[in-house]
Every structure is written in structure tokens, then in C-alpha cells.
Amino acid sequence: xxxxxxxxxxxxxxxxxxxxxxxxxxxxxxxxxxxxxxxxxxxxxxxxxxxxxxxxxxxxxxxxxxxxxxxxxxxxxxxxxxxxxxxxxxxxxxxx
Numbered sequence: 001x002x003x004x005x006x007x008x009x010x011x012x013x014x015x016x017x018x019x020x021x022x023x024x025x026x027x028x029x030x031x032x033x034x035x036x037x038x039x040x041x042x043x044x045x046x047x048x049x050x051x052x053x054x055x056x057x058x059x060x061x062x063x064x065x066x067x068x069x070x071x072x073x074x075x076x077x078x079x080x081x082x083x084x085x086x087x088x089x090x091x092x093x094x095x096x
Contacts, residue, residue, distance in 0.1 A: 001042070001059030003075040004067065006052045012071040014052065014060065016045035021059030 001021045006012045014020065021042045022030065030050055034043040042059075052058065057075060060066065 001061060003057055003059050004072045005057045005075050005078070006054055006071065007073050008071040009054055011051055011053045011056075012068070013049045014045065014067065015049045016047050018045045018066055019043070019061040020045055020050070023058070026056070026058060 001019075019042055020034070021040065022034075022037070023041065027034075027037055027041060027043075031037075033048070033050060034045055037043045
């Protein structure tokens with residue numbers, strides 16, 4: 001599962017078919033829409049769609065091709081970019 005974060009100010013919608021990994025809180029709010037999860041919070045979104053608010057993080061089976069990159073960001077890729085930026089900034093400050 002790839003962890004993604006909603007970055008669109010108005011939220012975003014995921015359309016099925018997709019496998020999603022939701023937190024307990026997300027399952028509590030959306031369980032009636034997606035059905036029963038497996039032991040790790042993974043649900044199969046067969047038909048229909050789920051809406052997510054700005055900042056919500058969830059797992060999805062595939063990022064490319066299913067989600068609009070303007071609405072979602074890959075959490076791992078964003079963390080790597082932030083770490084690289086921090087290292088570059090501290091390297092520049094130390095070299096000055």
C-alpha cells in the first residue's frame with residue numbers, strides 16, 4: 001500500500017475499484033460505505049467513491065493512474081523531499 005495525503009483545499013474523491021487502507025477513525029466514519037475490512041484496515045472499494053478532507057492520509061494499492069497528482073501526494077516521496085531539502089539547507093548554512 002502506498003500512503004497518500006490529500007493536498008487539495010476542498011478535499012478529494014477516490015473512485016473504485018481500488019483497495020484502500022483506512023485508519024480506525026476513517027473506518028468508523030465510512031464503514032457503512034465500504035463494508036468490513038480485513039485485519040489491517042484494508043477495504044475493497046468496488047463501485048462508488050469515497051470523499052476525503054484536506055490533510056487526510058490513507059493507503060491505496062496504486063498511486064499512478066488512479067489518483068490525480070494535483071489532489072494527492074505520496075507521503076513517502078514528500079518525506080524524502082523534505083529530508084533532502086533540510087540536508088541541503090543545513091549543508092549550505094554550515095558551509096557559509
